[in-house]
Amino acid sequence: MLQTGDVKKLDAPSSRLQSYIRSPKKQQQLYKRTLIVVVLSQIFGGAGLAAGITVGALIAQDMLGTDSVTGIPTALFTLGSAGAALLVGRLSQRFGRRSGLAGGFLTGGIGAIGVVISALTNSIGLLFASLLIYGAGTATNLQARYAGTDLANSTQRAKAISMAMVSTTFGAVASPNLVDVMGEFAISIGVPALAGPFILAAVAYILAGLVLFIFLRPDPLVVANAILEVQNTTDNTPSELSSHSLSTNKKGIFAGSAVMVLTQFVMIAIMTMTPIHMGHHGHGLNEVGLVISFHVAAMYLPSLVTGFLVDKIGRTTMAIASGITLLASGLLAAMGPADSMGVLITALVLLGLGWNFGLISGTAIIVDATSSSTRAKTQGSVDVLVALSGALGGGVSGMVVAHSSYAALSIIGAILSLVLIPAIIWATHNK
Template structure:
C-alpha cells in the first residue's frame, strides 16, 4: 500500500543516519514541488477578483472567487489530510495538486464560454491546489525533531516564494499570451496555474519515495513497543491545548490576510492602477508571505511559538492601519502595507503550524492537520466573501481597519495559552 517493504522500513527504524538523510531528501523534494505550487496559487490571488468583477459587472461579489477557492480548499484539506493518513503523504499531496490543476483548466474554459456557474464550480475545485500547497509544509516535519520543526516548515515555504512571486509578475505576459490564442486575458494566469499544479503533483508522485509519514509512523510504533513506561495521559491534555491555540492563531491570521488581500486589486483598479501595478503589489505581498520563512522558522524555534504569534498580531495591526489610511494612488504605501500583511501572516502560520506539529503524533498527525487546515480554509472563505460586501457597503479603509483590530485578538489567545501551562 505504501510502496515501502518491511525490510526497508526496518532499515530506517534502525538507522539514525538514514532517518536524517531521508529528512533532508524529503525537504528537497517538497521544496521543488512548492516552487510550482506557489506559481499555481498566485493566479487566483492576483486576478480571481478581477475576473469575477468583469464577468459579474459588480464589486459586491468581487470577493466571491477567493471565498470559493478557499471554501474548496477546506474540503480538499480534509480529503488530503485523511488520504495522506491512510496512504501516505505522496499519494495525498499528488492527488490534491492534480485536482487543483483540473480546477484551473475549468476556470479557463468558463472564461472562454462566459459561464458564471462553471467559473464558480471550477474555483471550488481549484481550491484543492491551495490546500495541498499548505499541507505540503507538514511533510518536511514528519522526520524533524522538536528543535527542527519550525525551520523545516520555513524551508519549504521559502521555496514557495519563487513561484508565488513569479506568478503575479507574469500576469501581463500570460494575459497577452491568452489573448493571442483567443482566451480572455484575465484567464491567462490560470493557464500557468494549471501547468504548475500538475507539475507539482508529478514531482511528488515520482520522487517522494519512501514516504516520510509512513517511516515516521513506523519509528513511532517501534519506540512505543520498546518503552513500556510511556504514559500519554498528561501529553494528551497538553496536545489538546496546543492544537486549539495553534488553530486559533492560524485562523485569525488567515481571516485578516485574505480579507485585505482580496480587495486590494479591486481597490487599486478603482484608483487607476494597471494590471502590471496590481501584479507588482501582490508579488511583494506573496513574497512577504513566504520569503522571510527561513528566518521566521529559526526565530520560532529559538524564541518560541507564543512570542512569534504575538508579533504576528502586532504586524497585522500595523498593516491594517497603513492600508486603511494610505492614499489609493500611493504605490509605495500599498507595497509596504501588503508586505507587512504577508509578513504577519507568515509569523502566524509558522508559529501556529509548529504548535500543531508539537501537539500531534505520527499515528494521528495527518488527519489532525487536515482538520485544522479545514478551519483555516473556512476562515479564509469567510474573509474573502465578507471583504467584498464590506467594501461595497462602506470602503476599503473600513475593511482594513476591521482587519487590523481583529488581528490583535491573537494576543489574549496566546496569553491564555501561556497561563494555562503554568
C-alpha cells in the first residue's frame, strides 16, 4: 500500500486518471508518449552533461595552475549529483516524475550559469559552489531513465531504459565537438573560452527541464501508483509471499547497486584524467573533444542493443560483461602509447561501453526489485551511492596521477572492475 505523503494526487484521483487506471490500452499509449517526451528531454540533457566532462578539469587546471586538483571539478559535480539524486527521487515519489525531473534540470542549468560567472570573475569559491549545483543536471539526466519504466512491463524495462539513454547520445556527442565553437562565442561576448561549453550546458539543461514540465502529462509515476493502489485493494496474496518478495527485493537492490557503483567509480576515475593525460602528451582541445565524443557515444549509443541483450540473455550476464569490458579498457589505457589517438579512442570507447553495460543491467535489476509505491525513493537513494562513488573516483584520480601516473590509475581501475564479477555472481547465486 502507498505510504502517507507518497504522490498526494492519489487521495482523490481525477476522472482522467481513472480512465488510465481502467484501460491497459491507454496505459500503453501513455508509456509510449512518456518515452517520446523523455527522449526529447534527454537530447538536451546530454548536451548539458558533456560540458563538465570535457572542460571541467581544464578550467580548474587553468585557474589553479596545478594538476593535483584537476579531479576536483568532476568530484564536485558528481558529489552535487548525489544530493540532487536523493532530492529528485523523493520529489518524484511525492509529486511525480514531472516535478522531480524538471526541477533537477532547471537547477543544473542555474549551476552552469554560475560556472560561467565564476570564470568571468576568476572566483574559485564560486566555481566549486556552482559545480555542486551543476551536478543536479547530471543526477536528473540519469534519473530520467527511470521515467520510461514506470508503466513498462518486465519485458519492456531494459528497452525503456536504453531508449532514454541512447537519446542522450545526440546532445552528449555533439557538445564536446562544439568546444572550439563555444569557446569562440564565449570570447566574442567577453567570457573566457573554457567557459563556453557551460553556456551551452545552461541553455540545454533549462530546455530539458521545460520539455518535461510542459509535456510529461499525465505523470507516469502518478498513474503507476494509482494502478498499484487499485490492485492492492483487491490483492489477497498471503503475507508469506509478501515477506519472501521483500527479501528477494533487498538482494536485487544490493546486486543492482553494486554493479552501478563499481562501474561508475572506474569510469569516472579514468575519464576525468584522460584530457589532462592527453594535454601532457601534446594533444590539443580538438583531439580531446574527439576522444571524449567517442567515449560519450560509447556510453549511450549502444543502449538499444544493450537493452535488448539485458532483456534477452539476462541481467547477470550483461553485468559480468561490464566488468570484463572495463578490465580491457583499463589495461589498454595503461599499456598503450600515449601519443596514439587510435589507442586512446579505443580505450575510452571500451570504458564507455563497460559503463553502459553496467548501468543498464544494474538499473533493470533495481526496477525488477522494487514496486511503484517505493520505486522513485529507492532509485534516488541508489543513485546517491552511484554519484558518491563517481565523486570519489573523480577526486582520487587527480591525486593518483599527480603522485604516480595515468597508467597506474588505469591499472587500478582495471583491477577494481574485476570485483564486479564475484559480487554479481554472489548476489544472484544467493537469491
